Amino acid sequence: MSTLYDLTGNRATLLNQAEDGTIDPEVLQDTLESLDGAIEDKAEGCVQVIKQIEADANAIDSEIKRLSDRKAAFLHNRDRIKKSLKDNLEYAGIRKVKTPLFTISVAKNGGKQPISIDQNNLQADVFKIKREPDMDKIRERLEAGEKVLGAELKPHGEHLLIK
Numbered sequence: 001m002s003t004l005y006d007l008t009g010n011r012a013t014l015l016n017q018a019e020d021g022t023i024d025p026e027v028l029q030d031t032l033e034s035l036d037g038a039i040e041d042k043a044e045g046c047v048q049v050i051k052q053i054e055a056d057a058n059a060i061d062s063e064i065k066r067l068s069d070r071k072a073a074f075l076h077n078r079d080r081i082k083k084s085l086k087d088n089l090e091y092a093g094i095r096k097v098k099t100p101l102f103t104i105s106v107a108k109n110g111g112k113q114p115i116s117i118d119q120n121n122l123q124a125d126v127f128k129i130k131r132e133p134d135m136d137k138i139r140e141r142l143e144a145g146e147k148v149l150g151a152e153l154k155p156h157g158e159h160l161l162i163k
Contacts, residue, residue: 004042011035047162 002010014031017023089097089106096105133151142153 002038004039004046007035007039007042011039050162 011032014023014028014035018025018028085104086106089095089104094106096103098104138148138151139153141148142151
């Protein structure tokens with residue numbers, strides 16, 4: 001059985017022979033119909049494989065979501081238990097507990113001290129200025145025929161559409 005690559009190559013060769021006039025028109029027609037049928041069969045097979053791969057990928061996505069949800073539930077339970085333990089130790093005035101397996105302590109957070117801000121009342125000189133290209137404005141100018149240094153319109157690509 002020929003591959004899709006071989007079949008399309010044979011078809012191109014056959015069409016070249018037809019342009020040269022080195023092949024009988026009746027043989028050309030029969031061979032083209034045969035090749036086109038084989039190409040259609042191969043294309044249909046490719047689409048079936050594509051659909052199976054998409055189904056497998058969707059099944060994996062579903063399993064990832066299920067496991068992510070399960071992980072989130074575990075971590076939520078962990079956080080709830082840790083908060084309860086911390087709150088109860090603080091309520092009892094206990095800062096440290098030593099057991100044969102663990103040492104548990106209520107410790108101050110490290111790192112930078114947290115800041116509370118109200119963006120509406122902040123002074124202007126403490127904001128970062130982020131420079132970002134305005135893609136809509138660039139596209140508008142390029143489509144109008146203007147030159148924009150550092151930008152150009154690219155041609156639309158093509159994609160395979162399966163219905």
